[in-house]
Amino acid sequence: MIFEWSYISAIISSTLRMCSPILLCSLAAAICSKAGVFNIAMEGCMMVSAFFAIVVNYYSGGSVLLAILAGILSSMLISAVLAVLIIRLKASPVVAGMAINTMSGGLTTYLMYVFFHTKGLFQNPTLNGLSKLTPFFASAFPELAQMFYGLTTVDYLSWIIAILVQIFLYRTVIGYRIRAIGINPEAARSLGTPVEKYQFWTMTLSGIFCGLAGVLLSMGSVTLFIQNITSGKGYIAMTANNLGKSHPLGVAVASLFFGACQSLGSFLQQAGLKGQITGSIPYAATVLASVVSSIRYRRQKEKKIREAISEN
Amino acid sequence: MILEMKNIVKTYGKVVANDNVSIDLNEGEILAIVGENGAGKSTIMKILYGLEKPDSGEIFVKGKKVSFNSPLDAMKLNIGMVQQHFMLFGPMSVTENIVYNNEVSRRGFFDWKGNREKVRELSGKYGLNVDPDALINDCSVGTQQRVEILKTLYQNADIIIFDEPSAVLTPGEVDELLSTMKNLAKAGKSLILITHKLNEVMEVADRVTVMRSGKVIGTVNKKDTSTDELSYMMIGRHTSQLNIPDMKTGKRLLEVEHLSMGSALGKKVLNDVSLHVDAGEIVGIAGVSGNGQSEMIRCITGLEKQYEGKVLVCDQDVSNQGVSIIRKAGMSHIPEDRYLWGSAREASLSDNFLMGEEDSDAFSSHGILKQKTIDRHADRLIDEYAIKTDGCRQKMKELSGGNAQKVITAREIERDCPLTIACEPTRGIDIGAMEFVHERLVNKRDNGGGVLLVSSELSEILKLSDRIYVMYEGHLNYEFRHGEVDDRKLGRLMLGGKADE
Numbered sequence: 001m002i003f004e005w006s007y008i009s010a011i012i013s014s015t016l017r018m019c020s021p022i023l024l025c026s027l028a029a030a031i032c033s034k035a036g037v038f039n040i041a042m043e044g045c046m047m048v049s050a051f052f053a054i055v056v057n058y059y060s061g062g063s064v065l066l067a068i069l070a071g072i073l074s075s076m077l078i079s080a081v082l083a084v085l086i087i088r089l090k091a092s093p094v095v096a097g098m099a100i101n102t103m104s105g106g107l108t109t110y111l112m113y114v115f116f117h118t119k120g121l122f123q124n125p126t127l128n129g130l131s132k133l134t135p136f137f138a139s140a141f142p143e144l145a146q147m148f149y150g151l152t153t154v155d156y157l158s159w160i161i162a163i164l165v166q167i168f169l170y171r172t173v174i175g176y177r178i179r180a181i182g183i184n185p186e187a188a189r190s191l192g193t194p195v196e197k198y199q200f201w202t203m204t205l206s207g208i209f210c211g212l213a214g215v216l217l218s219m220g221s222v223t224l225f226i227q228n229i230t231s232g233k234g235y236i237a238m239t240a241n242n243l244g245k246s247h248p249l250g251v252a253v254a255s256l257f258f259g260a261c262q263s264l265g266s267f268l269q270q271a272g273l274k275g276q277i278t279g280s281i282p283y284a285a286t287v288l289a290s291v292v293s294s295i296r297y298r299r300q301k302e303k304k305i306r307e308a309i310s311e312n
Numbered sequence: 313m314i315l316e317m318k319n320i321v322k323t324y325g326k327v328v329a330n331d332n333v334s335i336d337l338n339e340g341e342i343l344a345i346v347g348e349n350g351a352g353k354s355t356i357m358k359i360l361y362g363l364e365k366p367d368s369g370e371i372f373v374k375g376k377k378v379s380f381n382s383p384l385d386a387m388k389l390n391i392g393m394v395q396q397h398f399m400l401f402g403p404m405s406v407t408e409n410i411v412y413n414n415e416v417s418r419r420g421f422f423d424w425k426g427n428r429e430k431v432r433e434l435s436g437k438y439g440l441n442v443d444p445d446a447l448i449n450d451c452s453v454g455t456q457q458r459v460e461i462l463k464t465l466y467q468n469a470d471i472i473i474f475d476e477p478s479a480v481l482t483p484g485e486v487d488e489l490l491s492t493m494k495n496l497a498k499a500g501k502s503l504i505l506i507t508h509k510l511n512e513v514m515e516v517a518d519r520v521t522v523m524r525s526g527k528v529i530g531t532v533n534k535k536d537t538s539t540d541e542l543s544y545m546m547i548g549r550h551t552s553q554l555n556i557p558d559m560k561t562g563k564r565l566l567e568v569e570h571l572s573m574g575s576a577l578g579k580k581v582l583n584d585v586s587l588h589v590d591a592g593e594i595v596g597i598a599g600v601s602g603n604g605q606s607e608m609i610r611c612i613t614g615l616e617k618q619y620e621g622k623v624l625v626c627d628q629d630v631s632n633q634g635v636s637i638i639r640k641a642g643m644s645h646i647p648e649d650r651y652l653w654g655s656a657r658e659a660s661l662s663d664n665f666l667m668g669e670e671d672s673d674a675f676s677s678h679g680i681l682k683q684k685t686i687d688r689h690a691d692r693l694i695d696e697y698a699i700k701t702d703g704c705r706q707k708m709k710e711l712s713g714g715n716a717q718k719v720i721t722a723r724e725i726e727r728d729c730p731l732t733i734a735c736e737p738t739r740g741i742d743i744g745a746m747e748f749v750h751e752r753l754v755n756k757r758d759n760g761g762g763v764l765l766v767s768s769e770l771s772e773i774l775k776l777s778d779r780i781y782v783m784y785e786g787h788l789n790y791e792f793r794h795g796e797v798d799d800r801k802l803g804r805l806m807l808g809g810k811a812d813e
Contacts, residue, residue, distance in 0.1 A: 171421050171422060172420050172421050172422060173415050173417045173420055173421070173422050174420070175422075176408065176415070176422050177412070177413070179404075180401045180404065180408070180412060183401040183402060183403060183404065184399065184400065184401050184402070186399060187399035187400060187401060187412075188401075188412070188413075190383055190399045191399075191412050191413040191463075192383075192384045192387065192413050193412075193413055
């Protein structure tokens with residue numbers, strides 16, 4: 001039964017759905033690391049965005065557009081604050097990023113009580129979710145279209161953004177300057193680039209991506225806000241960025257891998273495996289992937305050293 | 313006159329780095345500024361390039377009084393600088409490095425064709441050969457420097473400052489650099505060359521300004537002076553002739569037998585190297601860098617353990633052993649890279665002088681450091697080697713390159729052990745300090761120690777060595793005694809020539 005077509009297409013569509021938030025967040029991490037800033041606050045930005053999207057959704061009587069904007073803006077604001085901390089005030093990116101992540105967990109829980117007088121979960125019939133797109137070939141190839149079942153506009157947008165980021169970084173003048181800053185900020189400064197300004201705006205831009213990811217979480221497959229809605233996806237994105245070497249296309253492949261792990265986990269649970277085990281699959285995969293990537297990195301480094309020795 | 317700096321004064325705390333310094337530069341000439349480390353030549357150039365602000369004094373560019381707040385202001389006035397430490401984007405192409413911040417673009421997109429064309433045009437115009445598409449990381453140091461020069465030209469620099477440009481180059485690259493500089497001057501550019509290598513000065517400069525302890529000692533026309541006069545002006549006395557008495561050699565301190573080493577690419581880096589150093593002799597290794605000297609030293613000192621062959625230090629077999637065992641056997645080592653192997657940049661001078669000796673009874677007891685003794689030891693070496701510093705608690709990274717070299721050289725030479733491996737012990741240090749280090753090495757030998765000396769300065773090898781090995785492509789081809797060979801013959805053998813040609 002597990003090899004039935006409907007089953008496979010369901011796994012694929014769920015993989016794609018699980019992938020998008022990770023993809024958006026890992027693109028955020030990627031542009032930041034290209035600009036030479038270490039950003040680990042995707043988790044927090046995503047959480048804040050998911051929350052304020054629901055808040056504005058509720059108070060505007062179900063306006064999806066305003067909700068998306070609220071999500072993006074709140075995440076951008078958090079990213080900008082983080083950027084000031086790291087770039088201007090020279091705070092440690094790990095400490096500042098962790099502070100943002102921890103704070104946003106507590107803040108959203110508290111504000112949920114302030115706004116909705118509930119704890120843990122907020123759901124309401126007046127909330128509207130993101131509109132779902134039916135592929136244009138649905139009537140001609142219904143089997144194929146099943147693979148894209150339930151994908152929202154923002155899911156599709158995440159893939160367009162991945163391509164745009166690729167073009168932005170490697171084809172435009174500004175992208176080229178950002179990469180140069182990441183490689184050697186002192187050299188860039190010596191040629192008159194306002195390095196901090198570029199880094200600030202890159203981080204703020206990364207906030208937009210995390211914001212979209214947050215909107216997907218609270219208004220995508222389901223429309224609700226639940227405590228710890230991000231459940232570590234921001235950290236998985238960090239690993240995806242690492243695995244994909246901060247290259248947009250590499251990052252996209254890595255995100256797909258983690259999306260697949262998550263969807264596999266939930267399907268195995270349906271097949272009868274214990275939830276505690278299946279739920280840990282994506283995280284175990286993260287640990288494994290980190291180990292594999294760091295071993296690979298070390299091998300490459302050793303090889304480079306050996307080559308360097310032989311060249312000298 | 314294109315540039316005039318008048319009565320510049322700059323102090324750092326109590327130290328007067330520039331004391332009423334005046335410099336002028338004519339259009340199309342090459343002006344050399346020479347002086348020992350700490351003479352103030354770097355400071356005056358930092359002021360000219362906007363990296364430092366003077367306490368007082370005036371700067372005129374093309375007759376107009378100017379003041380700089382940052383290198384950008386200098387750039388706007390068409391002043392460029394080729395830094396000693398390159399400012400490049402390693403993983404990017406030559407083109408991307410040159411056009412940065414002033415790119416040809418089409419609707420915000422990077423115009424590869426246009427930018428590449430601009431680089432080609434510029435490199436053709438000044439005869440500076442580069443491949444616009446090559447990655448900087450794949451380029452030789454000489455090419456990287458050409459990219460730095462092209463960068464200043466791309467920004468329309470009329471005044472170009474070269475800060476110790478030959479320090480990182482091989483002899484062939486130096487010749488090329490000097491002819492490039494002459495071409496640029498012919499093309500109407502005005503150049504300032506900061507250096508302490510007087511032979512280069514005599515080759516390219518039109519005029520020479522000599523600085524000593526923050527002051528300008530004098531400015532002379534090249535054709536009216538000589539290296540002797542210049543070095544007298546630089547250090548304020550005539551250089552002494554080092555007297556190296558003959559010594560009877562004693563017991564064997566280092567024995568290397570049939571050392572071979574391969575690389576990951578299957579190339580043989582070291583090919584059956586055998587040598588020995590006895591008590592009471594300095595043994596020099598002559599060779600063009602990159603012929604296996606670094607690898608050989610790494611094997612001997614324990615930094616590299618994967619090799620075939622035997623290494624004996626004071627009759628103890630230390631083949632494939634780690635550094636601490638080899639050091640205990642009686643070896644000290646002045647590494648060729650002063651920051652990678654030689655010192656900890658973030659640590660204090662005291663800590664750097666202590667390194668490797670921290671568990672000796674003199675400096676610690678039962679795991680507790682004797683800080684007072686350590687500081688006294690540091691102060692003594694600072695004093696003896698005339699290291700310019702605020703004190704033994706200053707961080708290593710705040711020292712100039714030459715002074716940092718002195719710290720490492722001092723630590724290793726003064727260590728109580730019979731054998732010293734000295735790699736480039738005088739790299740980047742001035743004439744006065746160089747003489748002192750030479751004296752110390754000879755002193756070590758006279759007291760019954762042994763020294764293995766690797767240096768890219770042929771004159772250093774010829775002057776100090778009792779015996780000389782010639783290294784070529786991973787093998788020691790020839791062995792000479794002091795006085796049996798001159799620099800010409802050595803130079804030929806280093807390039808793979810035969811002894812009887």
